[in-house]
Amino acid sequence: MPGLAPRTSPYYAPGICEVMRVAEILAVGEAMERALALLEDGDVVAIPTETVYGLAADATNGIGVARIFEAKGRPRFNPLIAHVADLAMAERLALFDPLSKRLAQAFWPGPLTLVLPQRPGNGIHPLVTAGLDTIALRMPKGFGGELIARLGHPLAAPSANSSGRISATTAQAVAADLGERIKLVVDGGATAVGLESTIVKVEGGTLRLLRPGGIAADEIEAVAGVKLLRGQAAGIEAPGMLASHYAPGATVRLNAGKIATGEALLAFGSRRAEGWQGAAAMRNLSETGDLREAAANLFSHMQDLDRSGAKAIAVEPIPSDGLGEAINDRLARAAAPRDKINAAP
Ligand code: TXA
Ligand code: MG
Numbered sequence: 001m002p003g004l005a006p007r008t009s010p011y012y013a014p015g016i017c018e019v020m021r022v023a024e025i026l027a028v029g030e031a032m033e034r035a036l037a038l039l040e041d042g043d044v045v046a047i048p049t050e051t052v053y054g055l056a057a058d059a060t061n062g063i064g065v066a067r068i069f070e071a072k073g074r075p076r077f078n079p080l081i082a083h084v085a086d087l088a089m090a091e092r093l094a095l096f097d098p099l100s101k102r103l104a105q106a107f108w109p110g111p112l113t114l115v116l117p118q119r120p121g122n123g124i125h126p127l128v129t130a131g132l133d134t135i136a137l138r139m140p141k142g143f144g145g146e147l148i149a150r151l152g153h154p155l156a157a158p159s160a161n162s163s164g165r166i167s168a169t170t171a172q173a174v175a176a177d178l179g180e181r182i183k184l185v186v187d188g189g190a191t192a193v194g195l196e197s198t199i200v201k202v203e204g205g206t207l208r209l210l211r212p213g214g215i216a217a218d219e220i221e222a223v224a225g226v227k228l229l230r231g232q233a234a235g236i237e238a239p240g241m242l243a244s245h246y247a248p249g250a251t252v253r254l255n256a257g258k259i260a261t262g263e264a265l266l267a268f269g270s271r272r273a274e275g276w277q278g279a280a281a282m283r284n285l286s287e288t289g290d291l292r293e294a295a296a297n298l299f300s301h302m303q304d305l306d307r308s309g310a311k312a313i314a315v316e317p318i319p320s321d322g323l324g325e326a327i328n329d330r331l332a333r334a335a336a337p338r339d340k341i342n343a344a345p
Contacts, residue, residue, distance in 0.1 A: 023179040025171050028143045031186040032150065038184055039151055044068055046160040046174045047147060048188025049140040051111045051197050051214050052167035053174045054083070054157030055182070056144070062125045062296030065156050066323060069127075070292060071181040074163045075325045077295070079130040080156040081113050081138050081197070085149035090137050093122045093154060099224060100202045106223045108139035111193050111214025115201035126299035128156045138197055143188050159196060160185075169194050200228065248306035248313065252335040254328075256314035264310035266301060268294060268318045281308035291323040298327055302334065 026034060028048065035045045042064040044057045055071060057064030059082045069077060084090045087104055094116035096104065103114060118124070118135045129135050139145065148155050159167035160174045168174040171187035179185070198213035200220060209217055209228040217228050250264065259265050261278035269289040276282065283301035285294035305313050315335075320328050 046185040053160040055160040056155040056157040059154040059156040065127045066292045066295035081136040082154040109141040111197040113138040113197045113199040131299040263314045264305040266315040280310040
């Protein structure tokens with residue numbers, strides 16, 4: 001719009017439309033139908049849990065999950081926790097052994113997140129798990145649990161704060177931070193626990209503490225009858241670095257202006273790079289150049305092209321604004337030399 005000063009300018013004044021774009025805050029007792037409608041529409045909703053507020057989307061809806069990353073301004077696609085309504089839903093998503101089942105029965109609903117092997121074909125969108133073959137699961141207390149049961153699908157939800165800020169423990173804190181980017185904050189008052197869930201990865205018969213949180217490690221050890229391993233095991237990296245799982249078998253070439261015959265092509269937008277007709281396989285992240293759609297398609301398209309058997313995947317240039325930053329980050333990791341991405345951070 002001509003005549004408007006940029007947001008960062010001292011002369012910036014929000015237009016009337018921008019002033020009106022603030023999230024509605026509804027108390028838990030009156031929010032259910034509105035929250036369901038937004039989630040069914042592929043939108044996000046901030047919800048209270050017993051730990052911190054979560055920014056939730058239907059975990060089977062790629063556009064909804066892309067909107068989470070967009071609203072948070074996350075520069076990376078970290079895997080998200082899938083929140084379930086009950087143990088039966090959890091067992092449809094992941095493979096439980098007797099130890100993980102005992103922990104779930106002892107601590108759910110509550111601030112324990114279990115990282116487990118995914119059940120193939122569970123319907124979870126690959127953007128939730130960042131393409132990993134494991135999934136982080138948790139059953140929250142209160143409104144979130146009811147909402148998930150009503151929706152009939154798990155909710156992907158990271159903490160409801162913009163990237164780099166601390167987690168929000170009140171609806172007002174969520175609204176102050178994300179209010180211009182989301183439509184609804186469900187107000188359940190101050191959260192009871194006030195810090196994030198404890199994350200434990202179940203690896204065969206062993207348990208590894210990935211993040212300390214709302215349940216003390218010794219409480220978990222008492223139920224499990226084994227000590228929690230700490231620190232990183234080979235093959236488990238910091239969030240966003242989960243290297244070997246992330247890396248396709250094919251080499252990846254970024255910002256390709258010209259496609260060599262036999263390369264697979266990861267396209268973006270409506271204009272094709274030179275030589276595209278000779279590509280061994282092609283997927284377009286978004287014909288219309290929509291970064292939200294591109295984010296939702298990223299992991300499945302990369303997997304498809306990798307499965308095509310082509311030795312190299314050429315990627316057309318993708319803008320780096322908005323979700324483009326996280327998309328380019330992911331692609332840069334896929335393109336990095338294998339010994340580098342597998343090195344400890
Ligand atoms: O209490 C909580 O856990 C809150 C509420 C909203 O449930 N959620 C939360 O989410 O703290 P988030 O996204 O801020 O943190 C989730 C952590 C991230 O560090 C992510 O890397 C890790 O869980 N994570 C998710 N899936 C994983 C996986 N498959 N393997 C290893 N780590 C995983
Ligand atoms: Mg967080």
